[in-house]
Amino acid sequence: MIIPAFNEEEALPGVLDEIHATLPDADVLVVNDGSTDRTSRVARRDGTMVLDLALNLGVGGAMRAGYRFAEREGYDLAVQVDADGQHDPADVPRVVAELAAQDADLVIGARFAGRGTYAVRGPRRWAMGVLSAVLSRIARTRLSDTTSGLRASNRRAIKLFAAEYPSEYLGDTVESLVIACRAGLRVRQVGVVMRPRAGGAPSQSPLRAAVFLGRALMAMLIALSRPMTRTGGRR
Amino acid sequence: MSGYAFAVGACLVLVVFLVVLLRTRRLREKYAVTWIVVGVGVAVLGAFPGAVEGLARLVGVQTPSNLIFALALIVLLLVCIQLSAEITTLEEETRTLVEEVALLRLDVERALPLPTPPASPVEVEQIPPTGGEEIVE
Numbered sequence: 359m360i361i362p363a364f365n366e367e368e369a370l371p372g373v374l375d376e377i378h379a380t381l382p383d384a385d386v387l388v389v390n391d392g393s394t395d396r397t398s399r400v401a402r403r404d405g406t407m408v409l410d411l412a413l414n415l416g417v418g419g420a421m422r423a424g425y426r427f428a429e430r431e432g433y434d435l436a437v438q439v440d441a442d443g444q445h446d447p448a449d450v451p452r453v454v455a456e457l458a459a460q461d462a463d464l465v466i467g468a469r470f471a472g473r474g475t476y477a478v479r480g481p482r483r484w485a486m487g488v489l490s491a492v493l494s495r496i497a498r499t500r501l502s503d504t505t506s507g508l509r510a511s512n513r514r515a516i517k518l519f520a521a522e523y524p525s526e527y528l529g530d531t532v533e534s535l536v537i538a539c540r541a542g543l544r545v546r547q548v549g550v551v552m553r554p555r556a557g558g559a560p561s562q563s564p565l566r567a568a569v570f571l572g573r574a575l576m577a578m579l580i581a582l583s584r585p586m587t588r589t590g591g592r593r
Numbered sequence: 594m595s596g597y598a599f600a601v602g603a604c605l606v607l608v609v610f611l612v613v614l615l616r617t618r619r620l621r622e623k624y625a626v627t628w629i630v631v632g633v634g635v636a637v638l639g640a641f642p643g644a645v646e647g648l649a650r651l652v653g654v655q656t657p658s659n660l661i662f663a664l665a666l667i668v669l670l671l672v673c674i675q676l677s678a679e680i681t682t683l684e685e686e687t688r689t690l691v692e693e694v695a696l697l698r699l700d701v702e703r704a705l706p707l708p709t710p711p712a713s714p715v716e717v718e719q720i721p722p723t724g725g726e727e728i729v730e
Contacts, residue, residue: 407699412694419692
């Protein structure tokens with residue numbers, strides 16, 4: 359279980375408590391992305407492993423470090439969860455079960471897929487709608503929430519993400535999905551409940567919706583046109 | 594002193610400066626080559642002003658000096674793009690190194706017997722001795 363955390367000292371202890379309570383068997387790895395607060399200190403307990411990045415690399419950088427760890431340690435399953443407490447750890451087993459049920463390599467815990475009441479409004483909603491429409495076509499399956507930070511990966515996806523997990527803006531979500539699809543991974547989604555953040559400030563403001571869409575589409579177009587070999591062996 | 598002589602002189606100074614930087618290993622050869630070529634090129638044009646006029650007529654530019662300005666702009670633009678590309682490479686290398694160091698540190702921490710050392714030197718300074726209790730709240 360990989361949790362990228364940047365200055366999340368408020369929310370992280372609660373998230374870790376919940377994970378330990380609901381999933382006692384999971385190995386938890388917190389990737390501390392060069393935080394300036396006590397994120398690393400609060401994460402170090404109950405056998406939680408902490409990967410301290412010396413510099414702030416962005417979510418993408420933190421996630422690649424996490425997947426590299428999973429790859430080297432030989433894990434067959436990695437689940438990525440946000441550190442702000444938006445995801446309910448009780449959803450994790452359902453997301454993981456979907457890997458086997460749908461014969462998928464990567465399963466996304468999606469916010470708008472039937473469960474939960476999480477909603478965004480206005481331009482940001484349209485932006486996410488456009489993104490999910492385009493990505494759904496690329497993945498040849500319905501993906502309603504392309505920017506979700508809750509996803510489960512099998513060994514093939516871990517290997518791919520350990521090698522290529524973009525550190526660009528939105529690379530951690532949109533672009534990594536494009537990379538996964540183009541590498542021939544099967545991407546599926548399952549609905550999850552989304553909660554309000556447990557602490558800290560959200561990283562987006564409504565004003566930035568247009569910029570968000572523009573940059574996301576740009577990132578996606580470039581990711582699509584990038585030369586790429588199919589990695590990961592089988593299928 | 595004519596303007597042409599000034600141009601030739603300035604370019605010679607530039608080339609000498611680049612060679613000095615190269616000698617003291619403060620500039621890598623792959624970046625110096627561009628500048629040396631540009632410097633020598635401008636020096637040649639300064640020594641033979643007729644060449645610029647001929648070149649300007651050839652490509653259809655009416656004022657030879659404008660051709661020089663346009664060429665200078667293009668060269669500077671290309672150098673800027675090259676530098677951006679180099680920075681991107683450097684950032685990617687830094688990223689990989691940071692990840693490797695973090696993975697190594699985790700390996701070391703897990704290999705060492707408990708209790709593990711504090712997280713990082715920076716954090717030790719920030720946290721007062723009573724820090725542990727505050728976190729629990």
